[in-house]
Amino acid sequence: MNPFQKIPYLNLLFPPEGMIRPLQGIRLFDLAKQIQGNILEIGSWVGKSTTYIANGVRLNPNKPPFYTVDNYFTNTEEWESFYGESLNDNPEWARNIYLKHIERKGGVIESLRENLADRDLLHLVKILKGDFLSFEFPKKFELIFCDASHDASEVKRNLPKIISLLEPEGILVCDDFRYPDMFDALDEIHRFKHIYTHRYMIFATNRKLTHRLENQSFLGCKRYR
Numbered sequence: 001m002n003p004f005q006k007i008p009y010l011n012l013l014f015p016p017e018g019m020i021r022p023l024q025g026i027r028l029f030d031l032a033k034q035i036q037g038n039i040l041e042i043g044s045w046v047g048k049s050t051t052y053i054a055n056g057v058r059l060n061p062n063k064p065p066f067y068t069v070d071n072y073f074t075n076t077e078e079w080e081s082f083y084g085e086s087l088n089d090n091p092e093w094a095r096n097i098y099l100k101h102i103e104r105k106g107g108v109i110e111s112l113r114e115n116l117a118d119r120d121l122l123h124l125v126k127i128l129k130g131d132f133l134s135f136e137f138p139k140k141f142e143l144i145f146c147d148a149s150h151d152a153s154e155v156k157r158n159l160p161k162i163i164s165l166l167e168p169e170g171i172l173v174c175d176d177f178r179y180p181d182m183f184d185a186l187d188e189i190h191r192f193k194h195i196y197t198h199r200y201m202i203f204a205t206n207r208k209l210t211h212r213l214e215n216q217s218f219l220g221c222k223r224y225r
């Protein structure tokens with residue numbers, strides 16, 4: 001039997017390589033485990049955050065639909081044309097991390113699929129390839145994790161659509177909210193009632209804060225508002 005089926009929490013100990021911190025992943029896992037409605041991730045890369053969320057979905061008795069979207073680049077030209085900069089402008093260690101997946105056969109999406117399949121999670125994830133702004137989603141989402149907005153200009157580009165896809169009482173999680181002007185940019189699009197932060201990850205919602213949310217999901221986070 002697949003060890004990941006037998007010991008369901010093993011995935012949390014052995015996620016794929018990636019960018020989010022383990023304790024942030026555990027928070028995503030915890031939210032995905034309790035959410036009733038649809039879940040959307042923007043920016044899966046090779047599946048570290050995806051693994052935490054999908055494992056939560058697997059242990060969620062309701063098994064909500066989980067969509068993940070990424071450009072899943074297949075060559076450096078695609079990467080450079082999307083970001084408008086040369087990969088050579090990145091430090092060598094970062095370039096190596098990116099190139100390993102971008103330049104392999106099939107590109108980044110193949111690494112994602114392999115990582116999810118290795119952990120028996122692939123069947124739980126609907127993978128969409130492309131700029132998420134180009135997709136029409138038939139449903140709204142109760143949990144959205146966005147790891148694709150790393151400065152105020154990307155907040156202005158991405159968040160209007162993301163907010164339009166979020167249920168009124170949904171929870172928005174974004175990583176890499178490291179500059180104060182990103183909070184101002186978010187407020188201009190939508191002023192959430194509650195915002196918690198864990199390092200550079202934010203958790204924003206208008207829903208009534210339950211004991212479960214405050215004392216488990218957001219335990220140890222700072223209250224921003």
Ligand SMILES: C[S@@+](CC[C@H](N)C(=O)[O-])C[C@H]1O[C@@H](n2cnc3c(N)ncnc32)[C@H](O)[C@@H]1O
Pocket residue numbers: 017018019020042043044045046047048049050069070071072073130131132133147148
């Ligand atoms: C920081 S990485 C994500 C890291 C990943 N969440 C992890 O835990 O390792 C950002 C990803 O977002 C993707 N991305 C950025 N903007 C996007 C957009 N508008 N639509 C789809 N994907 C996007 C990039 O292709 C990249 O793979």
